[in-house]
Amino acid sequence: SQQGEEDPQALSIQEGENATMNCSYKTSINNLQWYRQNSGRGLVHLILIRSNEREKHSGRLRVTLDTSKKSSSLLITASRAADTASYFCATGGGNKLTFGTGTQLKVEL
């Protein structure tokens, strides 16, 4: 069963704009991860945030985690056409990951 729900399901922006994706989940977690999947490719790990962390940065990516609201957001700043992909949150607990429904991001020139 899917742990996380993401919104929006699809997002279309212009190059240079910021993109924000949200993930909500249902049960307690040890950590939350974000992955990117380009069309026809496997998933690429972007960032992991632990349950005791509130914010984490990696390059143009900023992830926040609010465990009281069971939600996380991924912000991509100054987007590029190469950021066009599907983005999935994944909640970690026990010995497996459970992926959210995903957001399809399209960055147009």
Added chain:
Amino acid sequence: DTEVTQTPKHLVMGMTNKKSLKCEQHMGHRAMYWYKQKAKKPPELMFVYSYEKLSINESVPSRFSPECPNSSLLNLHLHALQPEDSALYLCASSQDSGGGGNQPQHFGDGTRLSIL
């Protein structure tokens, strides 16, 4: 380039065929995973191997049979599949599964399987 290699990239098979999907990693990871992904859907976990032993089977039908010959290799044997089994099959690895949910997973590019 991904550090997890999956072969073949594409596979078309009939419902009576037997075939195998292969996955290889040389990162020294001790946990390996099989996922199934349908179009525009998230990956769904099928199996987890930890230190070459099957630790999770997510109630996968027996027509899918995993095998882990050594710490670098993971196979998925297919037999008598159904059309609804057509999907992208992804292999992943992580340092160990202690937790598999607590570490980044490295994915291959998958095998796109079509069942006729």
